[in-house]
Amino acid sequence: MSYRTKIPSEARRNFLRGTAAGTASIGLLAHGVSAQTPTQAKALPKLADFVPANARATIKLSVNGKQRMLSVEPRTTLVEALRDTLGLTGTKIGCNHGQCGACTVLLDGRRTNACLVLAVAANGAKIVTIEGLAGPAGALHPMQKAFAEKDAFQCGYCTPGQIMSAVACIDEGHAGTADEIREYMSGNLCRCAAYPNIVAAVEMVRDARKG
Ligand code: FES
Numbered sequence: 001m002s003y004r005t006k007i008p009s010e011a012r013r014n015f016l017r018g019t020a021a022g023t024a025s026i027g028l029l030a031h032g033v034s035a036q037t038p039t040q041a042k043a044l045p046k047l048a049d050f051v052p053a054n055a056r057a058t059i060k061l062s063v064n065g066k067q068r069m070l071s072v073e074p075r076t077t078l079v080e081a082l083r084d085t086l087g088l089t090g091t092k093i094g095c096n097h098g099q100c101g102a103c104t105v106l107l108d109g110r111r112t113n114a115c116l117v118l119a120v121a122a123n124g125a126k127i128v129t130i131e132g133l134a135g136p137a138g139a140l141h142p143m144q145k146a147f148a149e150k151d152a153f154q155c156g157y158c159t160p161g162q163i164m165s166a167v168a169c170i171d172e173g174h175a176g177t178a179d180e181i182r183e184y185m186s187g188n189l190c191r192c193a194a195y196p197n198i199v200a201a202v203e204m205v206r207d208a209r210k211g
């Protein structure tokens with residue numbers, strides 16, 4: 001049959017229905033969801049189905065060396081708890097989706113996107129934010145000094161996250177070369193494109209540590 005052969009409109013509609021259903025099933029199966037006919041499909045559960053509307057949890061965090069007790073909603077993220085409950089607004093929110101690194105803090109020594117962690121999941125953890133880097137008398141951390149000295153920012157919005165990530169990058173031993181620094185700092189985006197100067201600041205601190 002030539003592709004130009006006229007197909008009865010009823011047959012064409014049935015074919016398209018079947019194709020659409022098949023495509024949807026393949027998509028669902030690819031995501032580990034079993035295919036269901038429309039009559040079997042159930043509405044997805046909502047958070048309110050599991051958690052009472054006014055539910056709150058009390059959590060304990062060590063933040064910048066101080067023990068803090070917080071009352072948070074189950075849906076509160078760590079970055080919201082730090083900024084809104086503790087007033088530590090140095091940690092920024094950029095994408096709120098784990099893509100930009102603006103919210104980077106150290107959680108039990110590891111750099112972490114605080115927008116991706118529920119505050120309740122961080123219960124008992126040790127958190128260091130940008131406010132916790134300076135010395136007791138306010139002396140800047142060497143990485144903060146290096147960012148200032150190397151002009152490693154323009155608008156400064158990404159800078160707290162960049163600095164937290166840079167501190168961890170060196171501690172992890174991932175600052176051997178400029179390429180390695182770029183690779184291991186690639187989770188922190190800078191819309192002002194201060195990247196060359198950020199790399200220079202990390203190199204400066206790395207070299208100073210070597211003595
Ligand atoms: S705000 Fe958390 S990664 Fe962008």
Ligand code: FES
Pocket residue numbers: 152153154155156157158159189190191192193194
């Ligand atoms: S300095 Fe502006 S986003 Fe990085």
